[in-house]
Amino acid sequence: AAIVKLQGVDVVVSAMKRHVAVPAVRTNGCEVLAYLAREEAHQPLIATAEGIEAVVAVMQAAARDPTARQYACRILAYVSSNSARQAQIAAAGGIEALIGAMLAHPKKAALQHSAIAALSNLAASNPAIQAQIAEHNGIELVLAAMLGHRRDMAVQENGCGALSDLAQENLLNATRITEKGGVEVAVNCIREVSSKLGVVENGLQALGDIGRRNPKAQARMNELGTGELAIAMMQKYATRPRVQQHCCSVISAVVSSEGVKAELNHALRRAVAAAMRAFPANPEVQSRGCEAFSSFTKKAGGEVEALDDGVAELVVQAMHGHPKKISLLLHGCQALANMTATDLGHQTRVMAHGAAEVVAAVMCAHGGEVELMSSACLFAGNLAYNPENQKVLLDLGFREMIQGLTETHGPQGDLRLNLRALKALGNLDHTEEARDESTASKAN
Structure with missing residues (x-):
């Protein structure tokens, strides 16, 4: 807040624009904006001062500087929660910049999870951006990051969230995620870190969105024992409504496939009934x-x-x-x-x-x-x-x-x-x- 009052976001952005070729200026400028962007009240100030365009320019200029790019990805993750700013990011070339950063620095977990968070926000309920991310192989990059950083909970949680946002009401993306092994990635993620609520919630949400009206995903989920996994998570997190709701979506997808055994079918139906009785409001x-x-x-x-x-x-x-x-x-x-x-x-x-x-x-x-x-x-x-x-x-x-x-x-x-x-x-x-x-x- 003191920075905003004494200097203003526009001063930082102006310096970044004038000295985009100077590593120290662009890195320090992005660090300051990343700190400020954590506060929701500062995010529109950054956008109004053309901070988004300045950040994208830094990402393009700092091709070999993972630190500057990491801060830049974090800024875009923060400011991309607003639909108007999402359009501003896309128009400025932000999607390509995020994809480029992920491609250039696959081993940098902090950069990967920030970039994935930004892509997830951009894709949410936006079919045009969902398609644009897919065209730039964003689905494959998210899956690669999750496989490459299996012990990083931020990558796993944000990765599952991105798969959900990319697949939501988008059968083309959901099918592509399935064909690239996304169902397996999400299922294994939940199994491996079932003690992490955020990962479990996002993983289940991703499976529900991937499996909706997607016969290939439904069949694969049944083969992988996803129905049994959903029951286990509903029992483990019996007091968590978000887990219950996403498990119901997963179960809806599983039972839509062929070959679900009668005993499992009965157990799944009773699990859904129990969730509805537990959370009537x-x-x-x-x-x-x-x-x-x-x-x-x-x-x-x-x-x-x-x-x-x-x-x-x-x-x-x-x-x-x-x-x-x-x-x-x-x-x-x-x-x-x-x-x-x-x-x-x-x-x-x-x-x-x-x-x-x-x-x-x-x-x-x-x-x-x-x-x-x-x-x-x-x-x-x-x-x-x-x-x-x-x-x-x-x-x-x-x-x-x-x-x-x-x-x-x-x-x-x-x-x-x-x-x-x-x-x-x-x-x-x-x-x-x-x-x-x-x-x-x-x-x-």
Whole structure:
């Protein structure tokens, strides 16, 4: 703070710009900025004073100076937590500078973990930067750093975090991480340092993000015993909600693969149920738990086992308890649709827990959420297949709500939503003889 008051960030940045070729100036300047950047209040001052551009220039000029580059990577790690500054870093060539530093100094653990932290922040929820990092072989560099510094906890924790941020909602990156051995790296990391909470949390989060909608990763995770590992971590960290939520995501991926043994499948389902019962007020645990149950119930016969384990009640309770958490509601509707798809007796069991009422409330509150409404219509269509459920659905206003969706989204709207809505309306209106020719469906 004294430095900021007496001299100002702009003085330091100005000196770095004027004397970028002088090793002492650029190293000392980066050291000062790295110290200042630890404070969140100083980070916008550095960006406004063109400190980001100055730091990138230092990284380009100091190709053989690991000390200056290490400080520079640390600065970028600190200031990259803000979306506007992320764009500023990318525009200044910061991604290439970080990649270059990692390539040039693979044995410098401190530089590696700072550079990885910066890349992780830059990639978070930013598809364009995720792709840019991958194009510059950033995925391979993160994995190489983790393999090269297996005893450095900062490298392991930041590395797992970066794999998560690079794979999040990015199937291309998730597939590439899988093909480059990223699943093995994350699994081994958790096993080797299971006493380090930060590493475990980030490692599990990475596996969940890598495995989502990624059949190759799901199969590899099953082969490596990742389901058993998730159960062990849930037991070890029973009071840690972040561990529980990420384990639920891992389990969702594992059970989506083929060849999961029945005994393991049962143990995984019970582990998810235990997590949801332990943290009913935590929206992330509940959302990831519903996601896992959606995966369980999608498999043939999975809905019977889920019903026997009380899954329908847990899902309905989660939806009641977190009526604004869209991801939870989506996974919940999918799970309920799966449990009502194949058997009229299953529908009766699900209905007994108030499933129709909670889905009706969801449709009233979130009519603009297309994917959510599509799953809600699928659930309603399955229930309407049973004449005994029809009056309940009509009394709850399902016909009017579904008709409203078809009018709001129109024939040019989402095809899946329109098809499911029309099918639900048809099942609500058909005679019993006509309904026998229809079918119920699971979410996909």
